[in-house]
Structure formats: structure tokens, C-alpha cells
Amino acid sequence: MLTVQNLSLKTRQPILHDFSYQFAPGQFYQIAAENGSGKTSFLRAVTDLIPASSGKVLLDGKPYAKNKRKLFFFESNEWLNVNLTSLDYLKFVKRQWHSNVDLDQELDLLGVREYVKVPIKKYSLGMKQKLIVAMYLVSGAEYYLMDEITNGLDEESRAILYERLNNEVTQRNKCIILTSHYSSEIKVNNLHRLVLHKQKMHEVKQ
Amino acid sequence: MSYLAFQLKKVFKNKLTPVCLAILLLLMGTVLFMNVRTNPQFSLQAGAKSEIAYRQKEINRQQRLLKHDKQKSKTEVYHDTKAAIKQNQDAVKQDKQVQKAANKGNWRKAYTIMWQQKKQEQTISSNGQDLAGINSRINVEKKLQFFNYLHHEPLPYESQDMPVTGWQFLLQLNQQYLPYVFTLVALFLLTLLLTDSYHQKLDTAQLLPLEKNNLMISNTIAGIVLTLGSFLAINLVLFIVASLIYGTGSLAFPYIVGQYTGGRPLIECISTGSFIIKVIVLQVLTFIFEVVLVQFLARIFRDKLPALLIAILLVPGLNIATMIVEPLRKICAWLPMTYLNAVDIVSGNLGMNYQNVQLNYTSGLLTLCCSILIITIMILLSSYIKYKE
Known part of the structure; x- marks a missing residue:
């Protein structure tokens, strides 16, 4: 369980005020909000990348810093080192997260295998996003924090991705928290929609 | 793949590394060419x-x-x-x-x-x-x-003004050129490596399920492999080229060393071999110092350019400032940047030029070791403070 207790966030301006929620395993959470309203900052605060003004986040009862292997978060393709290859990243993630996921099998999901040994500097935006998806799956982490992961993916790839995420939630009991612009196309089981508006985040009925 | 291997891959797959080293090799090769041309006159x-x-x-x-x-x-x-x-x-x-x-x-x-x-x-x-x-x-x-x-000890004569034999040429390179040119290249490559995990001032490496100390140690080892590896590669290539043309020269050939004692210069000659070992020890410590310093600056500035600028101002900048600003010469023995030129320190040339008795090999060891330790503690403290936040 990812427990958020009275979390308040402030960067240049207040982002979130006194938010409490429990993100449970086997559930899919979609966070929707207008651009610049703080979806990414929320994910950063959960992973201690930025400090919270107040409140705390517990991952299965412990602070995130003591339970990092349970969660995977890779915010943007800008974080990729362009001199490395997909294989370098995937092998690294698999080893660091002590994952027993079959790397070879994951290469086929979105077609990463075709360019697995090509330096990232030669990738298009879509290819980079597919690599990031593969990194999430290869990590074998229990919690995925995905920030607009479908950016740059074509319709077919998005459909494959949502189907796979649905499997991750229903069959592997993963907890997925995803921010996305394409809100209407998410068709997965156990879906919860949260809206961040005027510093308040709350779940909305579908 | 371990974090260290991952960091090393970043180094070896970055084209700027071989490009910088190739430029350095070309420059130093030109020095050798000029020496070969003028050596008969010396x-x-x-x-x-x-x-x-x-x-x-x-x-x-x-x-x-x-x-x-x-x-x-x-x-x-x-x-x-x-x-x-x-x-x-x-x-x-x-x-x-x-x-x-x-x-x-x-x-x-x-x-x-x-x-x-x-x-x-x-x-x-x-x-x-x-x-x-x-x-x-x-x-x-x-x-x-x-x-x-x-x-x-009547050994065949080897010029030390325009050296062409392997060992003497290495000493000239490490006395006149590499301390400054290589330091610039090393600081540049180290900054690229050690700031790579910072994006929008966020330390993304902290998302890795690794102990903070483990991260720091791996970064330090990767930095040392980068600087020491590049340094050895350049020296080795030039040594081989010089040795192929004029031979390695003798390690027993004399090198003049001196120091200021009691206001008087004391000059003696020692074998190049025993001299080189001390130079290598001091040089390795200098590289470790540069690695921890850049790592510390990367943590403070969380951005490539500011970290690189401050590193250049602090290391070669302060070293050159000591040559110009006279009051700095009195305290330069306790500044780790003074020891960039290990050959001049071990030979006592710098000590005699600055008329500073404290500027010698022993104080170099002491100053560099203490600086490395202090900066390492500061890095650990900064991690601890961040964690507490």
C-alpha cells in the first residue's frame, strides 16, 4: 500500500494541499489535471525528488528511501543518456531492482528488440517512450509511477500498453499510478480516476 | 549490470572521451616532433x-x-x-x-x-x-x-631540454604540458560523468535502490578509472612512440632535485626511476582529489556548466593564481591545487621558485589526503542532510 498522509506541496506556487489517500496493490490510478497544475510534482514528491511542505508518504509502512526497490519511476525520456543503448538500460534496471522478469520476452512487447543495441541518440520520441515502458516492465517493481507515459506513442502502441498494464494490475497485483492527457481511452480494470484541481486532489466517480 | 559498470559505460560510450584524448595526443605528439627536430642541437x-x-x-x-x-x-x-x-x-x-x-x-x-x-x-x-x-x-x-x-655513473647522455628518450620525454610532458592541459580535459570529462544524473536540478540517481555510500563510492571509482585510465593511455602511447624512435633511455639517468633549507638552496641528483615513483603517487592523489571535488560541486550546483566553471576556477585557476599573486605563495603548500604539477613538486623546482620550504612531496601527500578526506566527509554530510529533509 502506498499511503499518502496530509501531503502538501509547494514549488513556486502552492500545488497540493493536505492530500491523504491510499493507493492499493492490484489497482490502477489515473491522475488527471490541467497542464502545469502539479501532476509531475506530485510523483516527484512521492519519490523524494522534491521535498514536501508537510505530510508524509509511506510505501508498505516504510518511507520510500527505505523501500526503493518496490517502486519504479522514470519521469521523462530526457533522463536517458543518449550514448547508451536500450540493452544497457534494461540490463541495468533488471539488476538494480533484483527483477526476475524475462528481459528477452519484454523486448518484443512494443518492438524494442529491433533497436535494442542502437544508441539512444538515434531514437525517435516514440522509440524512447517504448524503452521507458520496457524499463518499467523489466524492473518487476510492485508500484509503477508513470508520468504521461503514452506521449509520442501511436494508437496501436497505446492500446498494447494499456492491455499489458491491465494484466499487470489484475494478474500481477501491481499498483499503477499514471498521469495522462488521453483520459478517455484508458480502459483497464480496477481503474480509479483522481483529479487535481485548485490544489485539491480527489477521486471522481466514473 | 552494476552501477559502476553502468557509469563506466557512460564514459566509454561518450564520443567526447576519445575525441578529447585524441586532441591531447595530437598536441603532445607535436611536442615530441619538435623535440626530435631540435634534439641534435641539445x-x-x-x-x-x-x-x-x-x-x-x-x-x-x-x-x-x-x-x-x-x-x-x-x-x-x-x-x-x-x-x-x-x-x-x-x-x-x-x-x-x-x-x-x-x-x-x-x-x-x-x-x-x-x-x-x-x-x-x-x-x-x-x-x-x-x-x-x-x-x-x-x-x-x-x-x-x-x-x-x-x-x-657514465650513462649515455640524454637531453633534458629537448628530451626524446621515453622516460625523459614523459617527465617533460608531465612537467610542462599535461598538468594544465590534461587537468582541463579531466575536469570536463568528470563533470560530464558526475552531473549526468542531474536533470532540472533533480538528482535522479537517488531513485536507484542503492545505498548512498555505494553510489558515492561507485561514482568515485568511475571517475578515477576515467582520469587515471586516460592519463595512463596518453602517457603510454607517447612513451611507446618516443621509445620506438630514440629508445626508452635509462631510469638511472640523473634528475636534478632541490629544496630550500634555511634560506639556501640544496641541490642534488637522484635517479629518474626513484623520482618517477614519487611523481606517480602524487599524480594519482591529485586525480582522486579532482574526482571528489567535481562530485561535490555536482551535488551543490546540480548542473553541468556551473560545476565545470567552478571546478576550472578552483583547480587550474587557483594554481595559476599562485604563480601571479605573491601572498598566495605563502599558503600554497596547504592548497591541494598547488600539486597539479607533481614533477615540479617532487623535483623541488616549485618550492625553490616560490621560496617556500613547505612545498615538497611530503606536504603534498598530507594536503591531498586531507583534502580528499574533508571533501568526502562533506559529500556524505550533504547526503545525510538531504536525507534528513
Whole structure:
């Protein structure tokens, strides 16, 4: 369980005020909000990348810093080192997260295998996003924090991705928290929609 | 793949690494080429030849004076000139003997004559009292010690002004060029590596399920492999090239070292071999210092350009500032940046130039080790403070 207790966030301006929620395993959470309203900052605060003004986040009862292997978060393709290859990243993630996921099998999901040994500097935006998806799956982490992961993916790839995420939630009991612009196309089981508006985040009925 | 292997991949797959090293190799290769071209003018025989030409000119001039002043044959000046001609003729004779002996490879004889000449010069120069006199006395003393060493150990002559043999060329590179040029390249590559995990001032490496100390140690090892590996690669390539052309030279060949004790310079000669080991020790410590410093700056600034700028200002900047700003020379022994030029530190050249007794190999070890330790503690503290937040 990812427990958020009275979390308040402030960067240049207040982002979130006194938010409490429990993100449970086997559930899919979609966070929707207008651009610049703080979806990414929320994910950063959960992973201690930025400090919270107040409140705390517990991952299965412990602070995130003591339970990092349970969660995977890779915010943007800008974080990729362009001199490395997909294989370098995937092998690294698999080893660091002590994952027993079959790397070879994951290469086929979105077609990463075709360019697995090509330096990232030669990738298009879509290819980079597919690599990031593969990194999430290869990590074998229990919690995925995905920030607009479908950016740059074509319709077919998005459909494959949502189907796979649905499997991750229903069959592997993963907890997925995803921010996305394409809100209407998410068709997965156990879906919860949260809206961040005027510093308040709350779940909305579908 | 371990974090260390991942970091090393970043280094080896970055094209800027081989490009920077290739440029350095090209520059240093040009130095070797220039040395090879001018080296014949700096051999023992060439030195003797130019000395003969100079003395011969002096003799001719003095003989013209004698002819001109024939009527004053009883005067003191006349006798002095005659004595000077005799002295120059003896010197020419000695220089011809040096030339002949060196050509035949009879180094002991050549060095003995040179040593005797320098001994005479020392007697003459010891009368000088002004500042120029002191410098000239130091130079004569250096030459005297140099030929005294070779007179006892007659090794084939190797030029140290325009060196071409492997070991001597390495020493020249590490004294005149690499301390500054390589430091710039090393700081650039280290900044690229150690700031790679920072994006929008966020430390993304902290998302990795690794202990903070483990991260720091891996980063340090990767940085050391990068700098030391590049440094060794450059030195090795140039050593091999120089050795293929003119041979490695002898590790027993003398190197002049000196230090200031009690306000007086103390000069002696030691073998190049024993000298190089100390240089390597100091150089490795300098690299470790640069790695931890850049890592610390990366943590503070969380951005490539500010970290690189401050690193350049702090390391080569402060080193050069010490040459210009006189008050800095008094405290420079306790600044780790002073020890970039390990050859000049171990040889005592810098200590004598700055007239700073504390500037030596031992204080270098102490200062660099303490600085590395202090910066490492600061890095750990910054992690701890961040974690507490």
C-alpha cells in the first residue's frame, strides 16, 4: 500500500494541499489535471525528488528511501543518456531492482528488440517512450509511477500498453499510478480516476 | 549490470572521451616532433661545439685587443687579456676532448671533463653577491651535481631540454604540458560523468535502490578509472612512440632535485626511476582529489556548466593564481591545487621558485589526503542532510 498522509506541496506556487489517500496493490490510478497544475510534482514528491511542505508518504509502512526497490519511476525520456543503448538500460534496471522478469520476452512487447543495441541518440520520441515502458516492465517493481507515459506513442502502441498494464494490475497485483492527457481511452480494470484541481486532489466517480 | 559498470559505460560510450584524448595526443605528439627536430642541437657534442665557437670568437676578439694594445704590454689589462686567452684556449681544448670522447661513446671521460669545467665555473660564480649571481650560482650548482652524478655513473647522455628518450620525454610532458592541459580535459570529462544524473536540478540517481555510500563510492571509482585510465593511455602511447624512435633511455639517468633549507638552496641528483615513483603517487592523489571535488560541486550546483566553471576556477585557476599573486605563495603548500604539477613538486623546482620550504612531496601527500578526506566527509554530510529533509 502506498499511503499518502496530509501531503502538501509547494514549488513556486502552492500545488497540493493536505492530500491523504491510499493507493492499493492490484489497482490502477489515473491522475488527471490541467497542464502545469502539479501532476509531475506530485510523483516527484512521492519519490523524494522534491521535498514536501508537510505530510508524509509511506510505501508498505516504510518511507520510500527505505523501500526503493518496490517502486519504479522514470519521469521523462530526457533522463536517458543518449550514448547508451536500450540493452544497457534494461540490463541495468533488471539488476538494480533484483527483477526476475524475462528481459528477452519484454523486448518484443512494443518492438524494442529491433533497436535494442542502437544508441539512444538515434531514437525517435516514440522509440524512447517504448524503452521507458520496457524499463518499467523489466524492473518487476510492485508500484509503477508513470508520468504521461503514452506521449509520442501511436494508437496501436497505446492500446498494447494499456492491455499489458491491465494484466499487470489484475494478474500481477501491481499498483499503477499514471498521469495522462488521453483520459478517455484508458480502459483497464480496477481503474480509479483522481483529479487535481485548485490544489485539491480527489477521486471522481466514473 | 552494476552501477559502476553502468557509469563506466557512460564514459566509454561518450564520443567526447576519445575525441578529447585524441586532441591531447595530437598536441603532445607535436611536442615530441619538435623535440626530435631540435634534439641534435641539445646533445653533449652540440653543446661542446657551440661552446668552442663561442670561446673561439672570444679568443679572436681578445687577440685583436692584444694587437691593438701592443705598446701597453706592461699593463695589467694586457696581462689579464693574455691570461683570458690562455683560459679560453684551455677551455676549447677541453670542449674538443668532450666532443671526441662523446663521439666515441667514452662517456666517463666526457663527463669528467664537464664536471671539472663546472667546478671551475662554480669557483668563479661563487664570488657573485647580487640576485642574478644567486640564480647563476644555482644553475652552476645544478650542472655541477648533474655531471658529478654522471661522472660516477657514465650513462649515455640524454637531453633534458629537448628530451626524446621515453622516460625523459614523459617527465617533460608531465612537467610542462599535461598538468594544465590534461587537468582541463579531466575536469570536463568528470563533470560530464558526475552531473549526468542531474536533470532540472533533480538528482535522479537517488531513485536507484542503492545505498548512498555505494553510489558515492561507485561514482568515485568511475571517475578515477576515467582520469587515471586516460592519463595512463596518453602517457603510454607517447612513451611507446618516443621509445620506438630514440629508445626508452635509462631510469638511472640523473634528475636534478632541490629544496630550500634555511634560506639556501640544496641541490642534488637522484635517479629518474626513484623520482618517477614519487611523481606517480602524487599524480594519482591529485586525480582522486579532482574526482571528489567535481562530485561535490555536482551535488551543490546540480548542473553541468556551473560545476565545470567552478571546478576550472578552483583547480587550474587557483594554481595559476599562485604563480601571479605573491601572498598566495605563502599558503600554497596547504592548497591541494598547488600539486597539479607533481614533477615540479617532487623535483623541488616549485618550492625553490616560490621560496617556500613547505612545498615538497611530503606536504603534498598530507594536503591531498586531507583534502580528499574533508571533501568526502562533506559529500556524505550533504547526503545525510538531504536525507534528513
